[in-house]
Structures are given as structure tokens and as C-alpha cells.
Amino acid sequence: MLKVESIETYYGQSQALFGITLNLMEGEVVTLLGRNGMGKSTTISSIMGLTPISKGKISFLGKSIDRSPSYSIARLGIGLVPEGRQIFPTLTVRENLLATAADYTHSSSPYTLADILTIFPRLGERLNNYGNQLSGGEQQMLAIGRALMINPRLLILDEATEGLAPLVRQEIWHGLGILKAKGLAILVVDKNIQALFKIAERHYIIEKGKVVWTGTTSQLQSQPELQTQFLGV
Structure with missing residues (x-):
């Protein structure tokens, strides 16, 4: 579904990504892991056309998107x-x-307002509240719901639950579990590794703009030294 091949990205004269390669299949949940400042958000920005790549290729559903504007990429289904x-x-x-x-x-069954409120019932209690009146967790639920309303084939989340209370995190992970069960492909960045283990099939660890490890959940669980070395857990 998504294929990222050896991309390099710069901010001015400073290189941020050094040959990132990753892929994601239909209906799969995949994570980007790593400490802060290692290139996870830049990878996402590059996929979405927000930060142009200087080298490499990015394709989605067989169509090249590495020179496409962000709105075109969204309309393709991301x-x-x-x-x-x-x-x-x-x-x-x-x-x-x-x-x-x-x-x-x-x-064939596009998301409706009712569908979003079923996934995140808390939003139903706040329908007439303004965005700036919501808690951080409610804002995150709203951001996810807003992305779903374009009926994507792939959902990308950058820091899915960062800074949120544990109870709210549970609601968001529950909602993502519903989306996974529906067959939606998800690429997610988050630091809550135990929650990610429950939902994701595969993981990419990024260190200083490079993929230093990739494998399945069971493989990563069996190598706690990797978690200590690259994730600081």
C-alpha cells in the first residue's frame, strides 16, 4: 500500500533523513519508534508532502506521490x-x-458523523463545544475523527497519545482497535510501547534519520536490549 524507498530529506542545509525505507500493507498497523528528534515526524512530513524529499521515492497504492502536493496526497486516501x-x-x-x-x-461505507461518535462517544457529549473548549484528549479524538471523515485508506498518527491522561489514552487505543478491526491501515508514532504491542504487527526503529531495526511485535518483545538501546525504556 505505502512504499518509501531510500528517502533523504533536508531542512535547509541540515540533513534530517538518511535513506529511510519502509513499507505498509493493506489493513496493517505499523509503528515508527525512536527517541525525540530522530526523524519520525520528518518521515511523516515527507510522506505527506509537507517536507519535500531530495532523494528517493514514495508511492501509495502504486502511484508516485513524492512530488505531489499535500492536498493531492490526502485525496488519494491518506x-x-x-x-x-x-x-x-x-x-x-x-x-x-x-x-x-x-x-x-x-x-462502499463512508464514515459519517454517527460513526465517529460511536468510536469516540465522548465527542457526542461535546458536539456543540468549540475546539478550544476541549481537553487535550478530546482534541486528539476530534483530530482522529476529522481525519476519518475524508474516508482514508491509510491513517497516519504522529504522537497518538503524547501528554494524555491514562484513561484518555485507553479510549484512544480502544478507538484505534476498532479501526484496525475494520481493516484500516494505520501508521502510528507513539512512545507507549506496551499499547503499541497490542495493536501493531510490525515496527521500524529510527535513530538519527536512519532505520536501524525493523521486525514484528514478537521479535521486538523478545529483544528488550533493543528497547533499552533505542527507545530508552
Whole structure:
């Protein structure tokens, strides 16, 4: 579904990615792991066309996207939940969700407002509240719901539960579990490794802009020294 081949990305004269390669299949949940500042968010920005790559190739569903503008990439079926959420603060929850609604992928069962409220019931209690009146966890649920309203084939989450209370984290992981059961492919960045083990099939560890390890959940669980070396856990 998603194929990233040996990409290099710069910020000005400073190189951030050094030949990142990864892939993701239909219906698969894959993680990008690593300490802060190692290139995870830059990898996502490069996939989404927000930070242009200087070398390498990126394709989605067999179509090259490494020179496409971000809006075209979204319309192909990639929904992004960015770090920091970036919801519309002066729109209500209902308006945030309906403002982005579009069935770009011509889904046989496109997501509706009711579907989002079923996945995240807490949003149903806050439908008429403005974005800036929500807690951090509610904003994250809203950001996920907003991304789903474009009916993506692939959902990308950058720092899915960072800084959130444990109970809210559980609600978000539960929601992502529902999406996985529906067959949605997910690429996720998060530091909650134990929660990721429950939902993800494969993992990529990034260190200083390079993929230093990739493997399955069972393989990573069996190598705690990798977690200590690269994840600091």
C-alpha cells in the first residue's frame, strides 16, 4: 500500500533523513519508534508532502506521490493526525468533523458523523463545544475523527497519545482497535510501547534519520536490549 524507498530529506542545509525505507500493507498497523528528534515526524512530513524529499521515492497504492502536493496526497486516501492536533479552535466539534467530510476514495461505507461518535462517544457529549473548549484528549479524538471523515485508506498518527491522561489514552487505543478491526491501515508514532504491542504487527526503529531495526511485535518483545538501546525504556 505505502512504499518509501531510500528517502533523504533536508531542512535547509541540515540533513534530517538518511535513506529511510519502509513499507505498509493493506489493513496493517505499523509503528515508527525512536527517541525525540530522530526523524519520525520528518518521515511523516515527507510522506505527506509537507517536507519535500531530495532523494528517493514514495508511492501509495502504486502511484508516485513524492512530488505531489499535500492536498493531492490526502485525496488519494491518506488521513493525517498531526502532532499538536491542529483542530479548528473556533469551530464546534460538529463543525470540525463536517468541514472536512469527503469521500475521496469512494468507499462502499463512508464514515459519517454517527460513526465517529460511536468510536469516540465522548465527542457526542461535546458536539456543540468549540475546539478550544476541549481537553487535550478530546482534541486528539476530534483530530482522529476529522481525519476519518475524508474516508482514508491509510491513517497516519504522529504522537497518538503524547501528554494524555491514562484513561484518555485507553479510549484512544480502544478507538484505534476498532479501526484496525475494520481493516484500516494505520501508521502510528507513539512512545507507549506496551499499547503499541497490542495493536501493531510490525515496527521500524529510527535513530538519527536512519532505520536501524525493523521486525514484528514478537521479535521486538523478545529483544528488550533493543528497547533499552533505542527507545530508552
